[in-house]
Amino acid sequence: MIRVLVVDDERMVCAHLRTILSAAPGLEVAGEAYDGAEALEATVRLRPDVVLMDLRMPGVDGLTAIESIVTLPRPPKVVALTTFDLDEYVLRALTAGAVGFLLKSTSPEDLVDLVRVAAAGHTVLSPVAAQRLLGATTGGPAARDLTAALTEREAQVLTGLGAGRSNQQIARQLHLSEATVKGYVSRLLVKLGCDNRTEAALLAHRAGLLPRELPRDT
Missing domain, CATH: 1.10.10.10 (Winged helix-like DNA-binding domain superfamily/Winged helix DNA-binding domain)
Structure with a gap:
């Protein structure tokens, strides 16, 4: 069973993600958190396998939370959630230790597959999101x-x-x-x-x- 922690300051987004993930075989929503500080506390307490982390939240944002979570003993795999308001946030999240990112508009089927891929320790790069991100970068x-x-x-x-x-x-x-x-x-x-x-x-x-x-x- 893959245990997932959902982190987003919009409770309706959390509820939507919980509905999708809970219906998938082999996945379990271990809990929800609504800002970065709660995410860190919930990660320590619940020990999820995967954390779906919104990047832009009031108080402690997702980027700061990722930097803290990846330093924990046996940290979970963190996947950044984004609507691509700020593409550079995603680059910083990956540098901070996130294993990838996905759009909040990702289809339910793809979301479930991506969570499973992330739990296995592999990179999660939504093709549409990657092209948008890389189009805004140089190199x-x-x-x-x-x-x-x-x-x-x-x-x-x-x-x-x-x-x-x-x-x-x-x-x-x-x-x-x-x-x-x-x-x-x-x-x-x-x-x-x-x-x-x-x-x-x-x-x-x-x-x-x-x-x-x-x-x-x-």
Whole structure:
């Protein structure tokens, strides 16, 4: 059972998310919090697996809460919730330790899938949100320079990270073992100077790798 903490200052948003998540097999809403301070306290008390964190809240905001939560012993996976009022908040949330972000308008089916992916420790990048975010950032030429020296296989693995795929999914689509993909990911992080999978995924978007299609499942 994946336990989820929902954090948003709008109680109707929390109720909506609770309804969607509670109806999904294998998911349980452990609780709700309505600002960053409550989120930190609830995380310590309830020990959820995933925290869905609104970024803009009165009092202690989501960004500050994320910075505190990721320093806890055995912290949960934090996913930023956004309406994209301030794109730079999302970049700061990822840097602070969030494993990804999603739009509040995400469909119920996608929301459930993204929570499960996040709980497994993988990057969560909503395609629409990623394109909006990356369109507001710079660094394309530098990212292309970094990725130009990658082998074809390394570029395929990086593309998979950019698409938010797990090691298992990338392995299946590239007809590799999961251990081989894990090795590729570790080497990519060192080669590209990225601290985590989320940074590598953003780099893949900036470098323009996402239009490249991975082989289809067989």
